Amino acid sequence: MKKKLTAVTLAMAVSVMLLAGCGGAGRTDAGGTEAERTTAAGTGTPAAETSQPGVQDAKGEAEIDEGRTVGTIDEITINVSSDIADLAPFSVTTNGRQSVLPTLYEYLAYYDPNTESGIRGILMKDFEALDGFTFRIEIYDSIYDSAGNHITAEDVAWCFNTYHELGISGLAWLVDYCKPIDDYTVELKLMSDAAGQFENVICGQVPIVSKTAYENSPDGMTEKVVSTSPYIVDRYVSGSQLVVKKNPDYWQKDDSLILDVSRANAETITFNIITESSQTAINLETGAIDIAQKISSTEASRFIDGEDADQGYHVFGTGDSNIYLLFFNMSEDSVFHDNQALRQAICYAIDTDGIVQGAAKGSAKALKAVGNPICVDYNPEWEQQDYYDYDVDKAQERMKESGYDVSKPLRIMCASTEMSQSISQIIQAYLMQIGIQTEIEVYDSALFSTYIADPTAWDMFVDTRMNNDYVTTLSSILARKGDTPAVNFCEDATLEQLAAEASGATGHSAETVEAYMQYTKEQAYVYGLMSITNYYVTNDKVADIFVNFKGLVVPGACRYYTQQ
Amino acid sequence: MTDNSQHFLSVEDLYVEYETENTVVHAVNGVSFTLEKGHTLGLVGETGAGKTSIAKAILGILPDLQARVSCGRILLEGRDLLKLSEKEMLKIRGDRISMIFQDPMTALNPVMQVGSQIAEAVRLHNPVSRREAKKKAVEMLEMVGIPADRYHEYPHQFSGGMKQRVVIAIALACNPQILLADEPTTALDVTIQAQVLEMIVELKKSYSMSMLMITHDLGVVAEVCDEVAVVYAGEIVEYGSREDLFDHPSHPYTKGLFGALPDVDRDSGRLNPVPGLPPDPTNLPEGCHFYPRCSRRTDRCRESKIEMAEIAPGHLCRCFAEGK
């Protein structure tokens, strides 16, 4: 792995800010300073260094924070926003599963921006990149799962190959092969050398379990998990609750090698499924949960400066790994095909700051590029550049150039989430200012996913894309992949070439990224709207929270005020 | 009118009104009559003349939401039933006064065994055990000619005539002193009518009851009644013994009714022998209610209400033409 990649923030484990509460450095206004905060997080200078002393090198021993002992706790309860479905290592990833998988399983490595190599091994002792595609990975020789099975290279290879063969993940194609070299070394070959893919696969995709344990499991581990993680399943009530208990016999005995994400700072962790979002804060206030993750900015502001402020709650905010984008239909028959002026007119007509205010209630940041500011290769200079900044005159000018006949309304398609619907409505209002009539078509997630693939079903759509490592990874959705057309049916050889150069492990440099991004901006096949801020509110048991790169809290890794 | 306290049952100046939203239906307008022990009084008139309302008023079972007795007295052995509390009336209903209804098809509770419906009446008025009540109910069934083994059957398993027998059994279960029979045979097949009527008459005799026979069937009147009152538009227009009325019908309406009496052999059913329609009870004509249909009307009939006048001893009539 190249040295220059090591500065990458794959996961913003610690880019978390304490906004309010007893332990905080005073109350902060949620709306006004949001942009700075998100920027701070995005530029790879984790706020944790200042506002969360000790998270990085927490080694389990007690510390003193404002006169209270920080360390472990007996019980902690946290919400999960949708059904967990099952606990198995290799089944389909859903939102609910993502919340519990980091607690239930361990991966080869975890990305830690504060270390030299960038990647810190959990099960992995070391790794070596043979070329952009092939890696040698050595694991510790002392890994045992909770049933006492010894984990060897064979198990690791089996896990990667199983993941690949099942093919039920969008990234399963990425694994070419994984084979054991010796007892504790495997060789992993990927299908792509694009920047970030290796981290992606080893840090977030393939949980490692013992092949023996998996094959002996009566239920394919859907409920009876056997893993190397510091927690073992105590009770699982499908659709309602998961209770895990600390594994007293965790394999890693060398405390200095235990990563934060593998800490077990709570003896018992309860994950409560709370499907109704407006119930989350109520559950926190009634004491049913201790940590409320991903609550709305409106509710969060109540804890910051509303009626629930000074009640001993702590509010944390981080930039989300997802960004909101507006895609233009670039297929042959679309009005946007060969009409750059029309695309630009629409971009100029939309005030992204208005979307931030209106849809995200200020808890977001307007994008200045097709990329998430938290990405490591995000160029801070873009912040100062013009990115179709709201300008009705320019929009109208471009409209004239485009020669577009406004009599035919355009269709804006979006998924049936509150945020996407709000954004679509705001865009509709802005477009009306330049005379473009629009119809909003809302579909549930499944229909939305299906209709996206149908170029006749939409003219524009609003959607999110995860973008938390490199801005260039987003280029993959704008380019054809074999028989798979680009998400918006865009066919542009220049873009594909620039993207290939910029995202390849060898070609990724400030210059290539700049060239790619300026071209992407200019062509406006897709318009970056905003990146939102996620809020986490905890009660006074919690000193610091640990949020992984998917924006989800890993409760074992959070730090708590020790109860007396 | 004579002092009525000595009569067994006397109805004085009874008015019944039905109130619906904004209209008032004058169903009974100043009806007075007496019924002696063991006698049968026939109330004769067209459908809708208010006969059923009179019977229901006596029993105090007018629908309480819409109907009310606006005026009058109903004296049973001198006691005004209208002044009794609901609780006291409960003791009289079914016990001292019973009623048989016009339509046996709907008069029985469809989800209750017929026997139980009789036994219920028994137990309401007699301090007897369930078993005794049942025994009594079986007796009653047999008395009306229904085999005891049909005790546990439901009304839908009975034919119309059988149902009416059950209704009669219910009415007689507590040996009432007065039986109000509201067109008890009208809804029955012709062949059954005679049987049922005969049974009623026999039972009346053996129980030595008084009976108020409401009917528009003059054949029935001829067969069972001692006295007859002809009701028109909520008023008695003629009153007298059976013989008086059959031999000397005086009121033009009565004449119309009795004059058209068909042969005994023929179905004496639902004829409407008088031309024209009864008046709208929400808007009764001034003066004589029969005026619009009367063949002998004079201007005077329209001016004021005509009082009953005795045209022969015990024979009263409400008509100027006959009054003097």
Added chain:
Amino acid sequence: MKRRTDRKRELGPGMQVFGRLAKNKAAMAGLLVLSVMIVIALLSPWIIPYPYEALDFSNAFAPPSPKHWFGCDDLGRDILSRVMYGARYSLAIGLLAVLVGAAIGTVIGSVTGYFGGVIDNVLMRFLDILSAIPSILMAIVISAVFGAGFSKCILAIAISTMPQYARVLRGSIMSVRDMEYLEAASSINCSNMRIIARHILPNSFSAMLVTATMNVGTAILMAASLSYIGLGVQPPAPEWGAMLSGARGYIRDYPHMVLFPGIAIMVTVLCLNMFGDGLRDALDPKLKR
């Protein structure tokens, strides 16, 4: 009192019903409010104080004021205008869903209730099949089959409530079926259709009507539930249920956002029920005794 029934026939049953209905104050009050709402719905494009879809972030979450009587929503849209314009959607959903559902249900219910036997069995089992599929699923399916739009909501509700009408109708037909007047009718060789139309339906009508009026409101509420699950009418259409469910996240901080669409739904349902009650009383020939 058969005389009155006879007279009714002379006057014509329609006029009679109307006459009785007109005397029912609660029903008339309900009808009045509903009429006002329908008028508002019809005229809303011209009479709403602000365009219902006009955003104004400076007014986001504005509480009720003389300028905005009902306040503004999260995007600064005038809630009064949205509620007024939303009447179009909500009333249309309620009425059309019930009309469609009741029409199908009546046909199936009368056929099955009157004929009984095999037809009854087959149709009732078919209804069982339909009833067994929850309306939410039905909504998805129908949106998939017929394409997206506000009509899918109506169809979904109509089809999912249809078996209810059929069952109620069948139930009441079964209870009146062996009454004497039917035997009388069949004895004079009335055709089956005629018996159903002339004798059974009017007698079963009150039970149907109660169900139907209740269901206009239920349909409006069901549209709200569909919105809650994410399948309702599409924005920016200010259908009341969609407004309500969209605003539920603000229930604690900006209660006016949920109060006014909620009141609109409540008043509508209340008036529908008052009117329905009055209509039921007016239609019921037995009531006058």
Added chain:
Amino acid sequence: MIRYIIKRLLWMIPVILGVSVLIFTILHFTPGDPVIMILGRDSTVEAQAQLRASMGLDRPFPVQLLSYLKDVFLHFDLGVSYNTGKSVSEEILFRFPYTFMLAFSSMLISVLIGIPLGVIAAVNQNKLWDRISMFIALLGVSMPQFWVGLLLVLLFALRLGILPPSGIGGPQYFILPIIANAFGGIASMARQGRSSMLEVIRSDYVTTARAKGVSKTGTIFRHALPNALIPVITVAGTSFGRSLGGTIVIESVFSIPGIGAYMISGINNRDYPIVQGCVVFLAVTFSIIMLLVDLMYAFVDPRIKAQYVSGSRKRRVKNEKKDR
């Protein structure tokens, strides 16, 4: 009776077959691709094709349908979830008790509160109590369920702190969902109760009962109510059967892991075996409940019972005519 039950149970087989075919067909032709849901929006066409083949979703429709029907009817196997590989049958059996309890308790509460409200209203028609009862009922029917649920949570969980806001930690967790779920039901029970009570209360057999001397409360409870309950049973039974699949909203508001929540997750993820399994299972349950409703009909209404016992209705009517 037993023959009737067996007949009905046998009838269920074609019904369930119908449901299975219907739902399978509908889902098969519903837009929304389970493969895309699993792999994500940006997955490649090749990966999708590969997964589709490995899931057997590329086979022709009749083949898939037949194999599904074979699993369901010959092996009683509802398949496994696309997403989790977990057995759908097992998951349903685990979740069903929550939904059943929620639906049944709500139905019970709606009946226990709704029917008395309806009876009070009917007995006091057009009086104050009528208005009050129906207003209470209307309050419930005019609010969307999720709204009621959230308001209850705000009041009882947040303000008063006496009940937990969501989850299934113990009996107290179910109080709010049950109340919220019963709200609409109370209203419809009261409406139906009032409406059929009003119809019954004016019927002749209630008058008969009053004429017997049965007290007002007696007529209502012994005579009117059993008859008025008959149509209510259909409404209660149907709404119970339907609410087994319709507690989705409440399950979602209160995070109860019932069948509704399961099915919604199935629909959202286009996890067809889950949706089909839930629908087929609910269809079986619903058919059984409707059978129970019809048997209850027979229990309260002897006329219907007679129909079940003697088979053809026509034959019975003929017999009855003969015996007249």
